[in-house]
Amino acid sequence: MKGKDMKYDVMIIGAGPGGIFSAYELINQDSSLKIAVFEYGNPLEKRHCPIDGDKIKSCINCKSCGIMNGFGGAGAFSDGKYNITNEFGGTLHEYIGKKKAIELMNYVDGINVKYGGSKTKLYSTTNSDIKRLCLQNNLHLLDASVRHLGTDINYEVLENIYAYLKDKVEFHFATPIKKIEKLEKGYKLYSKDDEFCGDKCIVSVGRSGSKWMEEICKDLKIPTKSNRVDIGVRVELPAEIFKHLTDELYESKIVYRTEKYQDLVRTFCMNPKGAVVNENTNGIVTVNGHSYEDPALQTENTNFALLVSKHFTEPFKDSNGYGESIARLSNMLGGGVMVQRFGDLIRGQRSSAGRLNKSFMTPTLTATPGDLSLVIPKRILDDIIEMIYALDKIAPGTAGDETLLYGVEVKFYNMEVELDNNLETLHKDLYVIGDGSGVTHSLSHASASGVFVARHILGK
Numbered sequence: 001m002k003g004k005d006m007k008y009d010v011m012i013i014g015a016g017p018g019g020i021f022s023a024y025e026l027i028n029q030d031s032s033l034k035i036a037v038f039e040y041g042n043p044l045e046k047r048h049c050p051i052d053g054d055k056i057k058s059c060i061n062c063k064s065c066g067i068m069n070g071f072g073g074a075g076a077f078s079d080g081k082y083n084i085t086n087e088f089g090g091t092l093h094e095y096i097g098k099k100k101a102i103e104l105m106n107y108v109d110g111i112n113v114k115y116g117g118s119k120t121k122l123y124s125t126t127n128s129d130i131k132r133l134c135l136q137n138n139l140h141l142l143d144a145s146v147r148h149l150g151t152d153i154n155y156e157v158l159e160n161i162y163a164y165l166k167d168k169v170e171f172h173f174a175t176p177i178k179k180i181e182k183l184e185k186g187y188k189l190y191s192k193d194d195e196f197c198g199d200k201c202i203v204s205v206g207r208s209g210s211k212w213m214e215e216i217c218k219d220l221k222i223p224t225k226s227n228r229v230d231i232g233v234r235v236e237l238p239a240e241i242f243k244h245l246t247d248e249l250y251e252s253k254i255v256y257r258t259e260k261y262q263d264l265v266r267t268f269c270m271n272p273k274g275a276v277v278n279e280n281t282n283g284i285v286t287v288n289g290h291s292y293e294d295p296a297l298q299t300e301n302t303n304f305a306l307l308v309s310k311h312f313t314e315p316f317k318d319s320n321g322y323g324e325s326i327a328r329l330s331n332m333l334g335g336g337v338m339v340q341r342f343g344d345l346i347r348g349q350r351s352s353a354g355r356l357n358k359s360f361m362t363p364t365l366t367a368t369p370g371d372l373s374l375v376i377p378k379r380i381l382d383d384i385i386e387m388i389y390a391l392d393k394i395a396p397g398t399a400g401d402e403t404l405l406y407g408v409e410v411k412f413y414n415m416e417v418e419l420d421n422n423l424e425t426l427h428k429d430l431y432v433i434g435d436g437s438g439v440t441h442s443l444s445h446a447s448a449s450g451v452f453v454a455r456h457i458l459g460k
């Protein structure tokens with residue numbers, strides 16, 4: 001019996017880290033459970049982004065994005081940095097408590113290690129001299145441990161977890177769920193051609209499912225709120241400049257309060273010897289980065305994002321719309337992602353292909369040379385420039401002429417779904433986890449939320 005004739009114990013929508021770790025924990029603890037996972041995208045081996053830098057140079061807006069959708073979710077080709085911390089990556093601890101959140105992130109780490117990550121390193125900020133160096137320069141290093149799987153090992157871990165799950169859990173790929181209906185007991189899910197029924201439903205649709213999630217919440221009258229978006233650039237510079245930080249910490253999350261506006265700017269998603277990449281969210285092309293654990297695949301550059309959080313107050317509610325408009329502007333001027341040398345930005349001139357070609361550093365992403373001051377609001381650009389000069393004090397060379405700024409990097413936050421402390425909606429047995437809930441924004445928090453809800457269901 002399969003598909004619509006089956007009544008499932010648990011139906012999971014989305015096969016990103018949240019969905020995967022829910023399925024893993026459920027079946028690992030109770031092999032008699034009938035579990036189905038419905039996923040918009042493809043199995044891991046069929047996930048493919050057509051951009052080859054040759055025939056296809058920029059995003060062609062595929063129906064299901066090879067980078068964002070499919071087994072592994074948005075995390076499949078990510079750098080696989082699992083940060084074990086309550087300081088960033090989400091607010092899971094506000095629901096389940098700080099101790100439990102850290103315990104679950106460590107549990108997830110153990111599974112990643114077991115399924116292929118055993119040779120990777122766990123970095124930590126504890127007892128680091130870099131913390132003092134930051135404080136001496138008005139910068140704040142956030143505490144965290146981070147397991148860097150790297151894009152290659154992250155992929156291997158996913159392959160191994162899928163091999164473990166595939167005969168125990170029913171996977172439905174290329175099956176976007178259109179609608180969730182609440183039944184007297186349980187839920188019915190509708191795809192284009194099928195209907196599926198089950199007792200319990202876990203929704204884990206990530207950032208790419210944010211618009212859909214909004215509709216579902218409206219339909220099922222689940223309250224939501226939304227007021228934050230992060231806007232900034234991705235910085236790329238020679239790896240040597242950040243070597244003393246990345247060798248010791250791999251990723252450092254550094255926060256700076258600007259003198260001019262008293263805004264907070266932070267480093268985000270640091271990729272030593274990595275590559276800058278395009279990211280497509282709902283047809284809008286923004287920038288991101290990743291790096292490989294395998295030295296053969298590493299580059300000579302390090303990249304990281306500098307982000308400024310915009311929190312809006314009444315009456316404006318569409319923070320994601322604001323971020324999208326800025327990203328659209330850069331897409332309009334640059335045909336995709338735009339790149340500018342820091343020196344050109346400071347001199348108020350557009351970067352040109354000629355000047356870029358003369359640089360000593362080779363960019364890892366082909367982007368359109370342009371002028372970011374025509375795209376990014378002044379306040380945010382001023383914040384970013386101030387932060388670059390602040391970072392230059394702990395990593396001299398950051399404010400160098402040839403430092404590249406790719407724009408724009410936007411972190412869209414899903415609206416926050418109203419959930420109780422079990423991550424359950426006001427509808428009994430309907431849970432929302434991972435980035436789609438607005439509670440998490442990272443691999444480790446999303447995965448931990450999956451384990452948490454699985455255990456809650458098992459406890460019932």
Ligand SMILES: Cc1cc2nc3c(=O)[nH]c(=O)nc-3n(C[C@H](O)[C@H](O)[C@H](O)COP(=O)(O)OP(=O)(O)OC[C@H]3O[C@@H](n4cnc5c(N)ncnc54)[C@H](O)[C@@H]3O)c2cc1C
Nearest residue numbers: 014016018040069073074078081177206209434435442443
């Ligand atoms: C390039 C890149 C690099 C990143 N690097 C890192 C990193 O190093 N460290 C870190 O902590 N985070 C990183 N992130 C963020 C991280 O990937 C996410 O926080 C994490 O994947 C969230 O997991 P999730 O399960 O909540 O959602 P997702 O991973 O987004 O998975 C959701 C899944 O649901 C599916 N879906 C959506 N709608 C539907 C529907 N209606 N029906 C069926 N399926 C649906 C999607 O196809 C997707 O596969 C990165 C993200 C990107 C894009």
